[in-house]
Amino acid sequence: MTQASLQDIISCVSGYDPNAMTVDQAQAIILDFVEPIHAQEKVAIRSALGRTLAQDIVSRIDVPAHDNSAMDGYALRGSDLDPQASIRLSIVGNVHAGQRYQGEVQKGQCVRIMTGAPMPDDCDTVIPQELTLDADAQGVSIPAGRVRQGDNRRLRGEDLTQGEIALARGKILRPADIGLLASLGIPEVPVQRKLRVAFFSTGDELRSVGERLDPGCVYDSNRYTLHGMLTRLGCDVIDMGVIGDDPLALEEAFRSACEQADAVITSGGVSVGTADYTKQIMARLGEMLFWKIGMRPGRPLAFGRIASQGRDAYLFGLPGNPVAVTISFYFFVRDALLRLMGAQAQPLPRLNVTAASAIRKKPGRTEYQRGILSADESGNWNVRLTGTQGSGILRSMSDANCVIVLNHERGDVAAGEQVQVVMFDGLI
Numbered sequence: 001m002t003q004a005s006l007q008d009i010i011s012c013v014s015g016y017d018p019n020a021m022t023v024d025q026a027q028a029i030i031l032d033f034v035e036p037i038h039a040q041e042k043v044a045i046r047s048a049l050g051r052t053l054a055q056d057i058v059s060r061i062d063v064p065a066h067d068n069s070a071m072d073g074y075a076l077r078g079s080d081l082d083p084q085a086s087i088r089l090s091i092v093g094n095v096h097a098g099q100r101y102q103g104e105v106q107k108g109q110c111v112r113i114m115t116g117a118p119m120p121d122d123c124d125t126v127i128p129q130e131l132t133l134d135a136d137a138q139g140v141s142i143p144a145g146r147v148r149q150g151d152n153r154r155l156r157g158e159d160l161t162q163g164e165i166a167l168a169r170g171k172i173l174r175p176a177d178i179g180l181l182a183s184l185g186i187p188e189v190p191v192q193r194k195l196r197v198a199f200f201s202t203g204d205e206l207r208s209v210g211e212r213l214d215p216g217c218v219y220d221s222n223r224y225t226l227h228g229m230l231t232r233l234g235c236d237v238i239d240m241g242v243i244g245d246d247p248l249a250l251e252e253a254f255r256s257a258c259e260q261a262d263a264v265i266t267s268g269g270v271s272v273g274t275a276d277y278t279k280q281i282m283a284r285l286g287e288m289l290f291w292k293i294g295m296r297p298g299r300p301l302a303f304g305r306i307a308s309q310g311r312d313a314y315l316f317g318l319p320g321n322p323v324a325v326t327i328s329f330y331f332f333v334r335d336a337l338l339r340l341m342g343a344q345a346q347p348l349p350r351l352n353v354t355a356a357s358a359i360r361k362k363p364g365r366t367e368y369q370r371g372i373l374s375a376d377e378s379g380n381w382n383v384r385l386t387g388t389q390g391s392g393i394l395r396s397m398s399d400a401n402c403v404i405v406l407n408h409e410r411g412d413v414a415a416g417e418q419v420q421v422v423m424f425d426g427l428i
């Protein structure tokens with residue numbers, strides 16, 4: 001990777017203060033520093049779900065390939081229609097999807113047609129069969145005013161025209177995109193190689209699931225939350241377990257993670273505690289910034305790039321508190337990983353909704369509070385807090401279906417005021 005150093009980037013940030021960063025500043029610095037990886041591979045379209053498209057996909061055909069009927073009914077010449085009076089047309093043929101009507105259709109004539117069948121050359125309008133009267137083998141009556149010229153006809157190329165970009169590079173492919181690729185007859189597509197992300201938890205007090213919980217210890221939940229969030233983002237995950245507060249073991253873990261992965265995520269050890277060797281080791285292995293961000297939860301954050309054995313990786317040192325891990329991941333790490341994987345920016349949509357009750361908020365920091373969004377009897381959406389908002393209380397994260405984002409300058413929120421929420425659906 002050849003890229004600007006973090007020092008270059010922060011020297012351009014006005015009022016840069018690592019102990020008083022705003023969320024916006026931190027997000028901007030991170031995105032500025034992260035460069036997309038370039039490796040790509042070809043995969044069958046069914047395996048491309050959730051992957052990032054590595055090149056533009058240009059349509060080689062018109063879709064649909066011909067004008068065709070949107071309804072089962074009768075194809076007719078629109079110029080025969082009389083808006084004031086019913087007309088009677090004679091039926092000169094029949095055409096199904098996959099066939100082509102070869103004959104001519106003259107004035108006063110029509111063709112029985114099925115949905116998807118190509119329009120006969122002389123016809124430009126279809127009347128659905130349920131709007132017609134007195135149909136028999138010879139003819140059909142078209143009541144006045146039921147259709148206008150051009151109705152119920154799907155035009156050649158109305159979905160995509162030959163040469164048009166059907167899907168742009170950087171798109172994360174969803175089921176409809178896979179269907180679109182199939183509609184173009186494309187069997188495989190170039191996608192970005194999956195991002196490899198290594199992660200581990202730090203702290204002597206952590207026990208892994210399956211181990212005995214010794215006095216004073218807690219189960220490591222962060223690795224499980226991170227595993228879920230990274231998997232949802234479509235990364236290849238490398239779970240490196242729990243590393244105790246031992247400088248040698250920590251250094252070895254950082255080196256090994258960096259040699260295997262594009263990005264390394266740790267939790268714990270980024271604050272000011274005496275056993276927090278983590279920060280020193282991070283700093284020794286590369287270029288690191290340690291920030292106190294004006295936000296809650298998620299105040300401490302380490303960010304940079306470390307190197308070992310000629311390999312380097314971006315490093316995100318998240319705070320240890322379980323809720324802080326989730327918030328830091330979604331508001332800093334997610335966008336950076338998306339950029340790293342070559343994906344188009346995918347800002348998390350924010351909805352304006354009503355606060356069901358008052359919310360305490362200090363101006364001068366961004367707060368992310370866990371909420372439950374629901375509709376009242378009139379169908380108006382409002383949000384209430386899940387309860388205690390301590391950054392160690394994972395239960396209230398699990399109970400929530402959204403996070404309420406209260407911007408930097410904002411003070412207390414009164415019941416009935418508008419607040420912004422980010423939905424968890426599909427996210428956490």
Ligand SMILES: Nc1nc2c(c(=O)[nH]1)N[C@H]1C(S)=C(S)[C@@H](COP(=O)(O)OP(=O)(O)OC[C@H]3O[C@@H](n4cnc5c(N)ncnc54)[C@H](O)[C@@H]3O)O[C@H]1N2
Pocket residue numbers: 201202203205206218219220221222223267268269270271272273276298299300318319320321322324391392
């Ligand atoms: N004097 C100060 N103390 C603290 C500050 C500060 O600025 N000055 N910041 C507080 C904030 S905010 C946070 S967040 C934490 C972050 O500290 P660390 O990143 O060093 O995290 P730890 O001390 O290792 O752990 C914090 C807390 O979270 C629990 N934890 C850690 N890892 C896990 C895990 N994998 N699974 C479950 N729980 C975990 C850990 O046991 C601690 O209770 O510092 C504040 N203190």
Ligand code: MOO
Pocket residue numbers: 295296297298299300319321323324391392
């Ligand atoms: O990041 Mo800490 O969890 O803000 O409280």
